[in-house]
Amino acid sequence: MPADASTPQPASCSDGTHEELPKTYKQKPRPVTGEALCKALNRPDLAKLLGTPEETATSASGTNNTAPLTDGKVAQPEAEVAFDTYTVNVSATYNDLSTDQYVKLMKYGNETDIKTLKVLGRPAVFSSDHTMKLEIDLGSGGSGGPVEQGPLARNLAVALDRNDRGGYCEITVWSESGALPDDSALLDIAEKVLPRIPERPAR
Template identity: 85%
Template sequence: MLGFLLRLLPFWVREPLLIAIGSVLGVRIMYLAVRDHDRVAAGLGVVFLVFTAIRVHAVIRALRARRNPSPTASADGTAVVAAAQPQAQAQAGTGSRPRPDTPEKEHNAWGQAVAAVAVFGALGAALWVGPRFMPSGDNAPKPASCSGGAHEELPKAYKNTPRPVTGEELCKALNRPDLAELLGTPEETATTASSTNNTAPLTDGKVAQPEAEVTFDTYTVNVSATYNELSTGQYVKLMKFGDEKDVKTLTVLGRPAVLSSDHTMKLEINLGSGGSGGPVGEGPLARTLSVALDRKDRGGYCDITVWSTSGALPNDSALLNIAEKVLPRIPERPAR
């Protein structure tokens, strides 16, 4: 059916169409054959290219016949002169134009067809070899993926806590593709991402406290969830007796929240003969957003902390934007 429809097309429509289809398919199939080392595909590609060469040869012959038409012959075999006799005599009087001594060399139709196939073959080779020598975007560093704590056995405190989030879940919620953009450094890529299923200190392992941390060149972001009985309101009152600075209460996604600043702890570990280590001073300043685990503030909170080694901090809006992305991934604490 398709062949019948193609035969209905005019010659100068059908042949260029067949040449275009044959060349594209031939080059593509040859490229795939070379890439996959498939001999069957290579043979099929050769068939398409040979078919294209034959069509190119036919078009070249048709163009040559149209450019140099042969004189019309009469019934007795003598050539019929198109011009009138007086006009021919006038032209004879003026004389014919001088022609070059050497006749014009005719082009070889098959040579042109082979040249066309060679051009398409060169294009196919360029498509195949080009990706090996051209720079690729795959050389860019890949962002860090969450690791650690994925296959650890959860402490007993997690089994006694209704619907607790795990460190791995926190890491997946925090390590978002747009986290660097939320921090104001969209050109950076996460270098490390980790998570743990810890318990809160000074609770004898009875309070679940999972956490996750993602590090960039500029900032480090830490998210933790503490499943204790301390409400955000009580937490704000305790800040009056601590070293927190720039305390600011607010509401995030309908939950009580508080912003505060405090220095991180700088640790030094001595692996010498003494094997001692411990805190030796204050680390860089960190900004923390603490949000209640539920709208009614029944107890427990989620901390989102950001700091940098240089001491620079992003705007508070960055912490709020991160909280709006992470908090929906943490189940609200049910009523007890």
């Protein structure tokens, strides 16, 4: 039976106009780009991994960011795929922070429910934290309202290589309702996405 023409098609990673990559993306070893991360995340089975197999992606995007407060020297590409129920964000941070150091930083922050583990033989850590909600009022000169606490998000950070030489990939899932999938969903996504991100070679 032919597909109904009114059936919504899942969002694809927009190629758009190829902007100039930040200088740090041209160093060797080259960091993965936001576009490549988006293609790795926006899988046909992503909704099924999240436990909502009947949903299709409503938006998909990738950006070639650099980490805040690093003067553009640390690549931090990210990708995001949204569904009606959940939104999934994946980022890779190419700094020198080991997972052990990252866990210590978490304990000083607002993260809760911290749990260390191994994913594909790499050090990893689960944590929970609230997203931030920023409302912009375009009616009165574009002034922004106060930053509010958004819904709770579940995060899985995994080292960029087995020897934990620095840097990590983060997979974060949240929903407007505050509902979260099981941790097993984040593990399943990590096991599909991580092999698409080149490991950091020995320095």
